Amino acid sequence: xxVSISRPRFKLFFWVPTSILRWKWVWKKxxxxxxxxxxxxxxxxLPSILKGLKLYIKKNGHFNLVDVKTTDGTKVKIKx
Numbered sequence: 001x002x003v004s005i006s007r008p009r010f011k012l013f014f015w016v017p018t019s020i021l022r023w024k025w026v027w028k029k030x031x032x033x034x035x036x037x038x039x040x041x042x043x044x045x046l047p048s049i050l051k052g053l054k055l056y057i058k059k060n061g062h063f064n065l066v067d068v069k070t071t072d073g074t075k076v077k078i079k080x
Contacts, residue, residue, distance in 0.1 A: 001065070002079045007072075018080065021050060053080070 001020075005012045020026055027046065031039045057063075057080065066078040 002077075004075075004077045006075045018053075021053075022046075 001016045001018055003014055003016055024043070027042050028039060031037050031042055062079055064077060065080045066076060068076045
């Protein structure tokens with residue numbers, strides 16, 4: 001995944017391996033921030049989510065997961 005954050009006088013660009021989505025501590029952190037999802041549900045769905053993501057990228061190519069621009073000019077873009 002390619003992450004870029006840019007502001008009028010500041011730009012940050014870095015790569016995050018897509019394999020990070022297989023790490024269980026990442027999902028524990030995500031679930032801890034959300035009240036409506038249980039960790040056990042995510043662990044059961046994780047293999048099918050990753051398989052679907054891999055097939056989608058193989059068939060359609062990479063895509064923008066997040067592309068946001070705020071009122072103060074900050075842009076955040078995550079490309080998978």
